[in-house]
Amino acid sequence: MADAQLPVAILGSGNIGTDLIFKVRRNSHLDLRLVAGIDPASEGLAKARELGFETSSDGIDGILKRSDIRLVFDATSARAHLHHAPLLKEAGIVAIDLTPAKVGPSVVPCVNMSPEFSVPNVNMISCAAQATIPIVHAISRVVPISYAEIVATVSSLSAGPGTRQNIDEFTRTTTKALIDLGGARQAKAIVVLNPAEPPIIMRNAIYVVPDGDFDETDVRQSIAAMVADLQAYVPGYRLTVEPFMNGDHFVVAIEVVGAGDFLPTYSGNLDIINAAAVAVAERFALSLFPMKMWATPQANESTALS
Amino acid sequence: MARIKFVDVTLRDGNHTVKHQFSPELVRDTAAALDAAGVPIIEVGHGDGLGGSCIHAGRSAASDQEWISAAIGAVKRAKIGVLVAPGMATISDLERARELGVTVARVACHATEADATEQHVRRARDMGLFTVGYLISVGMTSADRLAEEAKKLESYGAQYINLAESQGHLVPTDVAQRVAAVRRAVNIPIGFHPHNNLGLAIGNILAAIDEGATFIDGSLKGFGGGAGNAQTEVAVAALKRAGHEVDVDLFGIFDAADVFAKAVAPHPMPAIDNDSILMGYANVYGGYVLPIKHAAKKYGCSPRELVLRLGERRVVAMQEDVVIEEAQKLARDSAQQAA
Numbered sequence: 001m002a003d004a005q006l007p008v009a010i011l012g013s014g015n016i017g018t019d020l021i022f023k024v025r026r027n028s029h030l031d032l033r034l035v036a037g038i039d040p041a042s043e044g045l046a047k048a049r050e051l052g053f054e055t056s057s058d059g060i061d062g063i064l065k066r067s068d069i070r071l072v073f074d075a076t077s078a079r080a081h082l083h084h085a086p087l088l089k090e091a092g093i094v095a096i097d098l099t100p101a102k103v104g105p106s107v108v109p110c111v112n113m114s115p116e117f118s119v120p121n122v123n124m125i126s127c128a129a130q131a132t133i134p135i136v137h138a139i140s141r142v143v144p145i146s147y148a149e150i151v152a153t154v155s156s157l158s159a160g161p162g163t164r165q166n167i168d169e170f171t172r173t174t175t176k177a178l179i180d181l182g183g184a185r186q187a188k189a190i191v192v193l194n195p196a197e198p199p200i201i202m203r204n205a206i207y208v209v210p211d212g213d214f215d216e217t218d219v220r221q222s223i224a225a226m227v228a229d230l231q232a233y234v235p236g237y238r239l240t241v242e243p244f245m246n247g248d249h250f251v252v253a254i255e256v257v258g259a260g261d262f263l264p265t266y267s268g269n270l271d272i273i274n275a276a277a278v279a280v281a282e283r284f285a286l287s288l289f290p291m292k293m294w295a296t297p298q299a300n301e302s303t304a305l306s
Numbered sequence: 307m308a309r310i311k312f313v314d315v316t317l318r319d320g321n322h323t324v325k326h327q328f329s330p331e332l333v334r335d336t337a338a339a340l341d342a343a344g345v346p347i348i349e350v351g352h353g354d355g356l357g358g359s360c361i362h363a364g365r366s367a368a369s370d371q372e373w374i375s376a377a378i379g380a381v382k383r384a385k386i387g388v389l390v391a392p393g394m395a396t397i398s399d400l401e402r403a404r405e406l407g408v409t410v411a412r413v414a415c416h417a418t419e420a421d422a423t424e425q426h427v428r429r430a431r432d433m434g435l436f437t438v439g440y441l442i443s444v445g446m447t448s449a450d451r452l453a454e455e456a457k458k459l460e461s462y463g464a465q466y467i468n469l470a471e472s473q474g475h476l477v478p479t480d481v482a483q484r485v486a487a488v489r490r491a492v493n494i495p496i497g498f499h500p501h502n503n504l505g506l507a508i509g510n511i512l513a514a515i516d517e518g519a520t521f522i523d524g525s526l527k528g529f530g531g532g533a534g535n536a537q538t539e540v541a542v543a544a545l546k547r548a549g550h551e552v553d554v555d556l557f558g559i560f561d562a563a564d565v566f567a568k569a570v571a572p573h574p575m576p577a578i579d580n581d582s583i584l585m586g587y588a589n590v591y592g593g594y595v596l597p598i599k600h601a602a603k604k605y606g607c608s609p610r611e612l613v614l615r616l617g618e619r620r621v622v623a624m625q626e627d628v629v630i631e632e633a634q635k636l637a638r639d640s641a642q643q644a645a
Contacts, residue, residue: 151362153625156419164422167392188360191393195418195447196620205627207361241631249361253627 005031006285007068011060011084012075013037013044015160015263016098016270020073021048022261023278029285030278033069036062047262060084064091070288071281074098077162078169085121094284095121096277100169106177109279110229111137115287122280126170127269128152128189129177130276131204131237135252138226140183143214147249148184149207150174153192155199158267167191184208202268203240206252216245223252233279234272235259308515309551313347313468313497313523314340314538316566317377318389320529322353322593323576327367330376332569336526339565341381343558345538347410348384349523350377353531353593354623355389355414357399362626363593370399371406378407385409389440392426400426404433412468414440416622417447420455420462427462438497439464442623445475445589449487456488456496466495466521471510472593472623474503474532474586478513485517497521500536502528503586505578507536508544515550526559526566527575532585532592534576539563581609588617597626601633612636 008030010017017035021044024032035048040057048055056062063069064087071094074081081101088095097103104121107113111134124130132150139145152174154163163170171189178187194200210219223243230237236257243252256268263270317333333350340348350373352358352366359366366373370388377386387410388395388403400411411430413423423439430437439459444452456467467488471481481498488496498514498521500507511522524541528534539559545552567575576582582595590613598616602609615632 147361149361151627159422161421164419165425167422168397168425171393171396190360190362192622192625193393193416193419193422194622194625195416196622203627205362209361241627241634251627251630253631 005029006070006281006288007031007033008071008073008281009034009036009063009069010073010075011036011063013039013042013048014075016274017073017075018044018047019262019270020075020274020277021051021053022259023274024073024281025051027278027282029282034063034066036060060087063093069093071096071284073277073281078166089120096280097121097123098273098277100126100166100173102173106181107280108133108137108177108181109233109276109283110134110226111181113280113283115283124273124277124280125177126174127202127273128170128191128204129174130272131202131254131256131269132206133177133182134226134230135206135223135254136178136182136184136208138222139208139210139219139250142218142222143210143212145182145184145208146211147186147209148178148182149188149190150178151190151192151205152269153194153200153203154269155202155266156193156195157199158202158263158269159193185211199264199266201255201257201266202272203253203255206254208250209248210250219243219250234275236265236268236271307549308520310515310545311347311521312345312538312542312552312554313349313387313521314345314525315349315499315523315535316340316526316529316538317373318349318351318355319353319531319535320525321351322531323529323534324570324573325596326352326359326364328373330368330372333373334376334380335569336562336566337377337384337386338380339562341384343562344554345384345559346553347387348377348381349387349389349410349412350374351388354394355391356395356403358391358394370403374403374406374408385436387412389414390426390430391415392422397426397429400430401433404435409436410438411435412438412440413464414442417441417444417452418455420458423459424462427459427464431463437464438466438468440468440470442470443472443591444469444484445471445473445480446620446622449484452484453487453491457491460492460494464494466497467492468497468499468521468523469514470499470523472501472531472591473589474501474506474582474592475589476510477504477506478509481510482513482517485514485519489518495520497523499523501530501532501534501586501592502536502578503533503582503592508541511536511541512544512548515545526563529570529576530592532576532595533578533582581613584610584613588613590617591621591623593623594621594626594629597629601629605633605637607633607636607640
């Protein structure tokens with residue numbers, strides 16, 4: 001039985017874009033029609049062709065000259081996305097922005113994704129935000145949070161030039177998302193590059209200062225439920241330090257083992273943002289095909305995620 | 307023989323020893339005394355630098371603004387500096403510090419990650435600050451790699467390279483090798499920042515100077531992470547005895563040490579206890595002395611075994627959560643073995 005599939009394209013043939021090919025390919029609601037980049041000799045475009053997908057080295061023009069694409073994953077750069085966003089909007093194509101450009105609202109799939117999908121552009125914030133905001137949100141639905149702090153540790157090998165030259169932006173946008181989506185009154189986001197060999201798996205430490213009365217069991221259950229929701233689209237997500245109160249704050253630590261599609265498994269940081277982007281695209285696809293939502297039980301469960 | 311510029315880090319690295327609880331009054335009085343002794347650069351702030359107050363690394367007793375303002379108001383000649391770790395301190399933190407009167411920014415990263423500092427080094431230079439590239443844990447990588455990283459910092463605009471040997475793991479020949487390699491690679495001055503876990507801080511300073519280092523970091527009474535830093539007043543005396551020129555007055559620095567000791571009393575000086583020796587020996591970041599002791603006690607595991615495990619895991623700075631995780635693991639493993 002073939003699900004109705006949404007025609008999509010990937011823009012950007014670097015590590016993120018290439019890894020996305022595998023994840024989009026695995027999703028039965030998405031139909032990958034094109035992988036577009038600007039470097040005809042790139043490994044990413046070669047990989048796409050090897051897997052049997054059409055490619056273009058004309059960048060966004062390669063997408064705009066077609067009439068079938070309904071959604072684009074933009075895995076290029078913040079500067080490039082600022083150029084792409086209005087063009088995609090004008091063409092009526094939904095953009096999922098994996099850069100720090102943040103033209104549209106920020107989305108964390110298991111936190112603020114709704115069944116309706118009415119915006120032309122959504123931003124995936126950052127890998128650390130995708131990994132930590134669900135936990136912070138899980139606590140804030142039990143008790144108000146006065147302060148949340150996250151420490152993202154990534155292996156040096158998985159932090160490319162883009163990350164290294166945008167550390168300041170990373171901390172600012174993640175801090176803001178901890179407040180806006182996580183529910184904390186104040187927040188701090190810290191990033192640490194770890195050069196250990198073999199490369200470490202992406203980890204995040206999360207500290208939350210609750211403001212009010214609560215039952216620790218309720219908090220743990222809320223977190224456990226959230227972790228299960230996350231694992232539905234990021235199977236490699238797991239707690240490494242179970243939530244506990246340390247004085248005035250909760251301590252939680254998580255790690256993300258990547259699927260190892262294109263990037264090595266230690267690059268869970270890139271994996272989680274890609275998995276989240278695909279989850280958003282799938283939600284959009286399902287919102288367009290409502291008959292399919294009631295036809296299969298799996299579809300019902302995914303609408304219950306919000 | 308050499309002309310040495312002294313950088314005192316009592317009021318920044320020393321904050322590690324007191325879990326970042328220095329009062330603005332202590333900062334004011336100590337800065338005044340250091341300035342009176344002729345110390346040219348005084349670094350102030352949380353142990354992990356600007357914006358360092360957090361649950362992860364320890365919450366400060368006072369804000370960056372309070373500490374910086376206390377130091378600025380207390381000195382007549384000395385430059386007040388801050389440590390800036392990208393990923394912890396933001397560029398707007400640095401702008402605010404500059405507005406308060408800070409004139410020195412030392413941009414810090416792990417010894418192999420210089421390209422993560424480019425943004426901050428360039429902006430610090432644009433702000434007109436004396437900008438230093440500060441490599442942390444230089445004992446955790448090779449001399450050749452250090453030289454490469456130092457070159458990058460120089461290309462971004464760093465005005466000297468500070469080599470911080472955070473673990474207190476190196477012996478003088480190791481230090482000489484590293485300073486020499488960096489010396490061959492860059493045209494800007496080199497600084498050295500030892501820790502005293504193996505009792506080698508002063509010896510390592512002399513070895514660094516012999517290979518061309520001209521900036522030296524120290525801390526009054528040796529306050530600092532782990533077994534502490536090179537003790538400023540000892541270093542000044544030893545440098546003068548070795549025939550080097552240091553623009554710090556010997557009796558003045560003794561007075562500063564007295565002022566600081568009185569202000570921080572009854573807190574004892576850092577001692578080279580068994581745990582600190584082991585950390586230096588095993589090459590584990592000195593800022594973890596207190597987290598290791600607390601975690602070992604809380605989870606019921608051996609602090610010695612915990613140090614060895616953290617050394618194997620090659621933890622770097624700002625991984626206090628790994629200390630907790632390994633302590634919990636070790637406690638479980640020990641309980642299983644006992645059962």
